[in-house]
């Protein structure tokens with residue numbers, strides 16, 4: 354594991370964007386696993402800058418996102434599809450037909466999960482997976498549990514996750530209680546994993562996840578077993 358501590362969110366975003374840009378330049382047909390949340394916003398801003406300056410070309414890139422809220426369509430401004438369009442896809446030259454987010458509106462979420470895993474498999478897996486981390490150690494929406502789940506699957510969100518994500522909604526009761534998330538299989542099979550986190554409040558969970566025992570009670574701890582993991586942390 355490569356654990357990098359930097360001084361500012363700006364530096365974190367620059368480093369993360371440079372790693373993703375390098376991946377895209379080295380393999381313009383890369384499959385990128387992408388994440389939502391506040392952590393990657395600065396990284397995405399940099400990537401937009403690189404693309405608009407003509408330094409990085411996303412035209413042959415395919416992306417697969419980690420998760421989506423159940424019941425929110427892509428037009429809903431709280432959906433993760435909407436977030437991705439607004440914070441990244443609309444600013445770069447990626448073909449939107451090659452950007453995938455699991456559907457939170459599928460009637461059969463288990464079948465949607467299976468189809469999503471088949472899609473990832475048919476793409477040949479993920480080359481670089483970007484992750485944030487929740488305060489309870491979740492990655493994607495893989496919440497603490499007594500076991501790790503391999504497949505893309507529907508989940509009930511933890512109370513603490515609903516509370517933490519309420520800041521993006523008008524009121525806490527608006528936060529969906531369920532989501533669909535990529536499981537640990539596709540994440541762990543990604544060739545490279547890049548996890549970014551910032552803020553004092555993430556320090557404790559990072560210590561548990563990367564310097565504590567590997568346990569499904571701290572979902573991100575499984576990443577200790579990944580052969581190519583980079584974590585970038587900034588206190589601010």
Ligand code: GLP
Pocket residue numbers: 388389390391392393419420484485486487488491492493494514518
């Ligand atoms: C959400 C997302 C995660 C993200 C986490 C942390 O719950 N499903 O993918 O990593 O929140 O978010 P933030 O970066 O805003 O702290």
